[in-house]
Amino acid sequence: MALDVAIARPELLQVADAVAREKMIEREEVLEAMEQAIQKAGRAKYGHEKDIRAVIDRKTGEVKLSRWTEVVEAEPVENEATQIPHRIALKIKPGIAVGEFIVDPLPPIDFGRIAAQTAKQVIVQRVREVERSKQFHEYKDRVGEIINGVVKRTEYGNLMVELGKAEALLRRDETIPREAFKNGDRVRAYIYDVREEPRGPQIFLSRTHPGFLAKLFAQEVPEIYDGIIEIKAVARDPGSRAKMAVISRDSSIDPVGACVGMRGSRVQAVVAELQGEKIDIIPWSPDVATFIVNALAPAEVTKVVLDDDNRRVQVVVPDDQLSLAIGRRGQNVRLASQLTRFDVDILTETEESERRQEDFRKRSGLFVEGLDVDDVIAGLLVTEGFGSIEEIANVPDDELAEIEGFDETIAAELKRRASAFLEKRDIELDEKRREMGVDDAVAEVGGFSPAMLVALGEKGVKTLEDLADLAGDELVEILGAEAVDEETANAVIMAARQSAGWFGDEPLAEAVSDDVEAAAEGDDEAGEATAEEAGEAGDDRAG
Numbered sequence: 001m002a003l004d005v006a007i008a009r010p011e012l013l014q015v016a017d018a019v020a021r022e023k024m025i026e027r028e029e030v031l032e033a034m035e036q037a038i039q040k041a042g043r044a045k046y047g048h049e050k051d052i053r054a055v056i057d058r059k060t061g062e063v064k065l066s067r068w069t070e071v072v073e074a075e076p077v078e079n080e081a082t083q084i085p086h087r088i089a090l091k092i093k094p095g096i097a098v099g100e101f102i103v104d105p106l107p108p109i110d111f112g113r114i115a116a117q118t119a120k121q122v123i124v125q126r127v128r129e130v131e132r133s134k135q136f137h138e139y140k141d142r143v144g145e146i147i148n149g150v151v152k153r154t155e156y157g158n159l160m161v162e163l164g165k166a167e168a169l170l171r172r173d174e175t176i177p178r179e180a181f182k183n184g185d186r187v188r189a190y191i192y193d194v195r196e197e198p199r200g201p202q203i204f205l206s207r208t209h210p211g212f213l214a215k216l217f218a219q220e221v222p223e224i225y226d227g228i229i230e231i232k233a234v235a236r237d238p239g240s241r242a243k244m245a246v247i248s249r250d251s252s253i254d255p256v257g258a259c260v261g262m263r264g265s266r267v268q269a270v271v272a273e274l275q276g277e278k279i280d281i282i283p284w285s286p287d288v289a290t291f292i293v294n295a296l297a298p299a300e301v302t303k304v305v306l307d308d309d310n311r312r313v314q315v316v317v318p319d320d321q322l323s324l325a326i327g328r329r330g331q332n333v334r335l336a337s338q339l340t341r342f343d344v345d346i347l348t349e350t351e352e353s354e355r356r357q358e359d360f361r362k363r364s365g366l367f368v369e370g371l372d373v374d375d376v377i378a379g380l381l382v383t384e385g386f387g388s389i390e391e392i393a394n395v396p397d398d399e400l401a402e403i404e405g406f407d408e409t410i411a412a413e414l415k416r417r418a419s420a421f422l423e424k425r426d427i428e429l430d431e432k433r434r435e436m437g438v439d440d441a442v443a444e445v446g447g448f449s450p451a452m453l454v455a456l457g458e459k460g461v462k463t464l465e466d467l468a469d470l471a472g473d474e475l476v477e478i479l480g481a482e483a484v485d486e487e488t489a490n491a492v493i494m495a496a497r498q499s500a501g502w503f504g505d506e507p508l509a510e511a512v513s514d515d516v517e518a519a520a521e522g523d524d525e526a527g528e529a530t531a532e533e534a535g536e537a538g539d540d541r542a543g
Contacts, residue, residue, distance in 0.1 A: 025130045034056060036054075038063060039052055042109060047081065073098050131165070135165065136194065144215070146216070159187070166203060168204070171204070174192075189205035216269075224258075230247050232247055233284065235336075243280045247283065299332065312342060312344075313345070333346055371389065380403055429450035430450045432454055436462065464499055468497040475493060
């Protein structure tokens with residue numbers, strides 16, 4: 001008599017259909033959750049270590065429970081509960097191959113109260129996981145959108161916002177200051193992140209994100225929505241003030257006027273949503289200096305000095321405009337800096353004049369003392385843009401002779417004096433370096449100038465091992481970014497490590513010596529190229 005190993009349960013299919021409709025998930029996913037629940041109950045009855053599997057017939061609801069045992073070659077087997085040796089399996093089922101399974105049907109389970117409760121928990125958990133997965137895939141592509149929700153509850157100042165089928169988090173630091181929400185309040189926020197976490201997918205909202213302001217304007221200004229006007233940058237001090245840079249792709253449309261709207265109607269709608277946050281709308285410009293001047297509005301700017309390499313800018317304003325340019329608690333200059341992504345230093349015209357005069361005096365004094373010339377000649381050299389004696393020693397004779405009041409004789413004499421000064425200084429620095437105990441090997445491996453070696457000695461870097469122990473940024477900090485860049489520094493340190501025997505016997509000193517000398521002389525292009533080659537050589541040898 002055959003063992004009855006299946007039982008028809010059409011009500012399971014009805015339940016699966018009902019849950020699928022209610023939770024708006026696939027029927028198949030609910031049935032898989034039910035199968036997992038039955039499997040768990042089966043393992044509780046027949047042994048948790050066994051491989052018990054359940055299958056629900058998708059047409060009749062028939063439940064089949066079985067035990068699966070894998071056929072393995074090894075003997076003895078690693079797990080007797082789930083594996084069987086091939087030799088024994090052949091006796092049970094002739095012709096079976098390694099890797100196949102022996103399937104033993106099991107009688108259906110009579111669900112008791114505890115088993116039924118366990119099965120219910122498994123199904124509920126599985127359905128919840130499916131719901132969360134669906135939420136993640138639904139919202140992960142909506143990052144950057146504005147969404148409306150209802151405050152469901154408050155947890156330690158953080159708001160849990162209901163978005164229909166999903167729930168999102170609006171943290172306290174992502175709300176505008178002095179803004180208060182109660183349970184049941186409607187809230188509009190910006191989805192800035194959606195990520196999966198151990199407790200399930202999390203949707204993160206913000207009302208302080210710069211993107212929130214940009215999206216609000218896109219809703220209020222049709223030209224932005226249509227792409228005629230583009231928002232290039234936004235900087236916010238949430239709840240207080242914001243700056244937004246815009247540009248128009250149609251020369252006949254004023255981007256600032258379009259964003260402000262008739263009698264300020266468009267901008268006021270955004271201001272109302274942001275709890276009265278004042279918004280400065282400025283025209284964006286591809287010219288950095290012009291853009292910075294616009295960003296500092298309403299302050300007037302008389303001069304801009306850019307340092308593109310370090311992303312810094314020095315701005316000169318009239319004396320009576322200083323407080324306006326800086327703003328209350330530095331707000332105006334801070335927002336301008338965020339908007340332009342430049343560090344902005346503000347000087348008054350008086351301060352800038354005093355600084356320029358002081359710089360003129362310092363450089364003139366350097367030339368008077370180092371070249372033994374009078375104030376007039378020193379002043380002419382400074383006026384022509386010379387900042388160091390090295391520049392005079394290296395400038396072509398004809399270029400120096402072209403200065404008004406100079407001739408070839410004066411130019412040649414100035415270059416002779418500059419070279420003599422540098423030679424004497426290098427001898428003194430070399431003696432100082434030796435007194436400090438800086439090894440000759442350090443000078444050889446990097447091709448350092450005497451001034452660089454003294455700087456290293458003052459920081460305790462006196463041997464190859466000391467140099468090899470440094471990181472690239474530490475060497476740049478010691479010598480100064482104007483003397484050596486980080487790429488060159490890394491190459492020098494790699495050469496020091498090679499010479500110190502860290503990787504082998506073949507030195508890299510020749511690969512970087514010329515580079516450091518070039519950097520010391522201001523030959524940036526040669527320095528960068530040699531450093532890159534030396535760095536690659538060092539990496540190859542280290543590997």
